[in-house]
Amino acid sequence: MTTHKLNPLIIALDVATGREAFGLVGQINAPDLFVKVGMQLFYSEGPALVHKLREQGIKIFVDLKLHDIPNTVKGAAEALAGMGISMLTVHCAGGRAMLEAVREGVEKGASLDERPLIVGVTQLTSTTEQVMNEEIGIPGSIEKAVLHYACLAQSSGLDGVVCAAKEVPLIKRTCGSSFITVTPGIRPAGSKRHDQARLASPQDALRLGSDFLVVGRAITQAKDPVAAYQAVIKEMNEVV
């Protein structure tokens, strides 16, 4: 399992083409880059892009948020694990049989010494409590719903969850400190909130115990992505 040696800052490469993606990683040019390839880039460029990024020594999180019947996600997870990636996502809402199938698929597809971390999406960080209650149909607090999914993910053999930074302490207290938390919705001071609802600054996310911070547009759409990346790293390094 690739738990250690991974940069805690994950850059979400939400761009349309491989050209743009390689432009960004080339500019940032950090030795230990950890990038997230999401639906837009994966669906346009496919596994070839993942292989090219790997050839440059870049660690990859493929964020396709699998959600289908167990047999289908098992096959998808096997294929993804075979690409030598470091992390992948599945929706906890698919239930235990689906989550266990992802774990089985990953174990089948991964090389013996290294398998990707499997993290379950709890409630998207763009979702408010009101939307979850009234549109998605889950009653109660968002913290309770997120914790429920975190416990389900853990007992189904996942390595961790995707959640908002504010939910990390409750998850760590309940599931233990080694249960991984990946937190998007990260906004350095002064950046736009865009479509995110449950936000935190890089420093707050680290202080709350988040293991991996996902930062997309605050870096990739900055006038100077290199300066934006370095500013986030500096902010993170200031947390003792």
Ligand SMILES: O=c1ccn([C@@H]2O[C@H](COP(=O)(O)O)[C@@H](O)[C@H]2O)c(=O)[nH]1
């Ligand atoms: O709950 C979730 C799960 C995944 N994401 C992904 O993270 C990045 C965030 O990008 P920003 O530009 O920093 O908002 C994006 O790729 C999402 O697909 C998420 O935001 N929330």
